[in-house]
Amino acid sequence: MTRRVAAIGEGSYAVEGVYILASGTVVGDKEAQGPLGHYFDVTWSPSGSSRSFEREERELLQRSQEIALAKARLDWPAVELVLGGDLLDQLVTTSFVGRAHGRPLLGMFAACATFTEALAVGSLLVAGGGPAVVLASAVSHHYAAERQFRYPVELGNQRYPTSSWTATAAGSSVLASAPGPIAVEAVTIGRVVDYGQKDPNDYGSAMAPAAVDTIHRHLRALGRTVEDYDAIFTGDLGEFGRRLALKLAQEELGEDWRARLDDCGRVLYDLQRQDVHNGASGAGCSAAVFGGYLSHQLTQGGWRRLLLAATGALLSPTTAQQGESIPSIAHAVSLRAERGGEAR
Amino acid sequence: MTRRVAAIGEGSYAVEGVYILASGTVVGDKEAQGPLGHYFDVTWSPSGSSRSFEREERELLQRSQEIALAKARLDWPAVELVLGGDLLDQLVTTSFVGRAHGRPLLGMFAACATFTEALAVGSLLVAGGGPAVVLASAVSHHYAAERQFRYPVELGNQRYPTSSWTATAAGSSVLASAPGPIAVEAVTIGRVVDYGQKDPNDYGSAMAPAAVDTIHRHLRALGRTVEDYDAIFTGDLGEFGRRLALKLAQEELGEDWRARLDDCGRVLYDLQRQDVHNGASGAGCSAAVFGGYLSHQLTQGGWRRLLLAATGALLSPTTAQQGESIPSIAHAVSLRAERGGEAR
Numbered sequence: 014m015t016r017r018v019a020a021i022g023e024g025s026y027a028v029e030g031v032y033i034l035a036s037g038t039v040v041g042d043k044e045a046q047g048p049l050g051h052y053f054d055v056t057w058s059p060s061g062s063s064r065s066f067e068r069e070e071r072e073l074l075q076r077s078q079e080i081a082l083a084k085a086r087l088d089w090p091a092v093e094l095v096l097g098g099d100l101l102d103q104l105v106t107t108s109f110v111g112r113a114h115g116r117p118l119l120g121m122f123a124a125c126a127t128f129t130e131a132l133a134v135g136s137l138l139v140a141g142g143g144p145a146v147v148l149a150s151a152v153s154h155h156y157a158a159e160r161q162f163r164y165p166v167e168l169g170n171q172r173y174p175t176s177s178w179t180a181t182a183a184g185s186s187v188l189a190s191a192p193g194p195i196a197v198e199a200v201t202i203g204r205v206v207d208y209g210q211k212d213p214n215d216y217g218s219a220m221a222p223a224a225v226d227t228i229h230r231h232l233r234a235l236g237r238t239v240e241d242y243d244a245i246f247t248g249d250l251g252e253f254g255r256r257l258a259l260k261l262a263q264e265e266l267g268e269d270w271r272a273r274l275d276d277c278g279r280v281l282y283d284l285q286r287q288d289v290h291n292g293a294s295g296a297g298c299s300a301a302v303f304g305g306y307l308s309h310q311l312t313q314g315g316w317r318r319l320l321l322a323a324t325g326a327l328l329s330p331t332t333a334q335q336g337e338s339i340p341s342i343a344h345a346v347s348l349r350a351e352r353g354g355e356a357r
Numbered sequence: 358m359t360r361r362v363a364a365i366g367e368g369s370y371a372v373e374g375v376y377i378l379a380s381g382t383v384v385g386d387k388e389a390q391g392p393l394g395h396y397f398d399v400t401w402s403p404s405g406s407s408r409s410f411e412r413e414e415r416e417l418l419q420r421s422q423e424i425a426l427a428k429a430r431l432d433w434p435a436v437e438l439v440l441g442g443d444l445l446d447q448l449v450t451t452s453f454v455g456r457a458h459g460r461p462l463l464g465m466f467a468a469c470a471t472f473t474e475a476l477a478v479g480s481l482l483v484a485g486g487g488p489a490v491v492l493a494s495a496v497s498h499h500y501a502a503e504r505q506f507r508y509p510v511e512l513g514n515q516r517y518p519t520s521s522w523t524a525t526a527a528g529s530s531v532l533a534s535a536p537g538p539i540a541v542e543a544v545t546i547g548r549v550v551d552y553g554q555k556d557p558n559d560y561g562s563a564m565a566p567a568a569v570d571t572i573h574r575h576l577r578a579l580g581r582t583v584e585d586y587d588a589i590f591t592g593d594l595g596e597f598g599r600r601l602a603l604k605l606a607q608e609e610l611g612e613d614w615r616a617r618l619d620d621c622g623r624v625l626y627d628l629q630r631q632d633v634h635n636g637a638s639g640a641g642c643s644a645a646v647f648g649g650y651l652s653h654q655l656t657q658g659g660w661r662r663l664l665l666a667a668t669g670a671l672l673s674p675t676t677a678q679q680g681e682s683i684p685s686i687a688h689a690v691s692l693r694a695e696r697g698g699e700a701r
Contacts, residue, residue: 017486018485018486018487019486020437020487020488020489023437023461024437024438024460024461026487026488064679065679067675067676067679093364093367093368094368094546098466100447101673101675102446102447102673102674102675103444103446103466103468103671103672103673104466104671105671105672105673105675105676108549108671108684108686109671109676109681109684111548111549111671111684111686112549112550112551112684115548115549116368116548117367117368117545117546117547117548118546118547118548118549118686119465119467119474119478119546120465120466120467120474120671121463121464121465121466122442122447122448122464122465122466123463123464124447130463130464134463134478134482137482137485137487138478138481138482138485140485141362141481141482141484141485141486141487142361142362142363142485142486143362143364143370143481143485144364144370145364161675201461202438202461202462202463203461203462204455204459204460204461204462205452205453205455205456205459205462206456207456327447327448327449327452327453327455327464328447328449329445329446329447329449330446331411331445331446331449331505332411332449332453335408335409335411337453340452340453340455340456342452342455342462
């Protein structure tokens, strides 16, 4: 298999010889009860042995990595590089889990776009002739995120209609130069986009312009349209963010993306029944939705092409308190189903 | 110039066709008054127009990036990718500056090893045939770090003898496939090492084992010894951490590194005169010491080879409060002086 990288546009690279061998997903109870519940590998329940939400988050991540490796029939020593991140300050979940596996580790952060940042960089490294096997991961934990970013949940603060629910979820994917069921075709590294939105209870609207920017650049670099994909999934725009992205695509590009564009955060929960308002968010959301539902669609659901463009709101509690707007970013990865050796 | 990556050991890659064209450095008053003061491009003083330490940190980073580009005679549109990070929660400095330059951005985090993580990944991407010009950056700001990680400085808490002083410093380097004065020879991605040290006032001792692990793996992968380098500089071990690293190299490897091993955090300040105890730390420390002093040694000081192995303590205030030990990591980059076209 020839490994190759070619620059095809601003931040966009076509890659050859990179495949996703397998993915592992672990979700919490609420996520398991949503419409995608049966696509995930494991529903995780606190064992009681973890002494904190932060330790639970580590268990989620580690479990998802172990499942991905088991499905790819690989052991830890075969993993040349681990890439990924989480939402906790100083990426402590990723680092502490790195202590357990002991493999070379690259910590990455793009908020809820971290998973596609890791997938994109991992793909570029494998295609560039470096590591032959890498693991890309992202994780989030609802209660660990709540107490870091917001208020103690015991306060019972009312949530806004535009608020998203940080998912308790982890997803890990094994990228390799050896052929597998999903090929990586191209990646686009996002740039920071900020339309001036300042409301930390509405990430979807802040991130929608970044999603449109990256998807547009990615399609243009490849000379494709949205119709070339069975689906385009953004990260955590949720219901409101998707609406705004569709509006921006129509107004700024004159394109109708309604038939193709959906969002990981919008499909993880049943928005009517599960009281999550705008939908799901969190670095683990797109990682788990990709590793579970979307991978299934590519390998067994008849989809031929997927564009995954996770989105991240690059604020912190400090910048929100200082009255700053919310810079956002989206990193995109084009994926192609490989069946019966076709296109190899 | 042939661009090429070759795996040569666990997490270690030889690279060809990657050069550092120029670096930009900006430091605060205290850093400018240290023994390396005259090697830095700009001594930065608050203009008064910045309303917070966090905004000042952004100015430092942006300025260092602009200086690096000016020295390399490049404009922003020539930069295909920006890689880097900072110490603030959610990497807000890097992201907010990304809003200004608008170039494709990869947020990276390895605490005070972030600069060599960015250099290493940037080198692998350029050598792998992806982007031809990337910018690798890291920054830290003493007072922004103090109020995030420690106590309000107004409390006047006593500092420990083993405490380091977070440097106010930024460093940015332009990596490119076009020939330049410094060549990147090889990189080693670190793995998390934790010997169980729990004292958040002594990062140097926590990080020393990670530094020794990475340097040892790097040398072994290349078939070299410490004598093959004019100098090996770790990141922010400081005085105590360097002593421990020397001890570990002697006891675990039976090697005497005294004549070659020094540390960016140990040389940035005058330890006797500047009341900084163990020395400097912060993501900007190794970035600025490399871009200023160490680059000068390679381009004009007669050094032929440098091994830069910045070190990071991967804890957070939360993990420290929860009684966890301090996982650490070091990423290494081998650099070679290119003179009069030799070895091209």
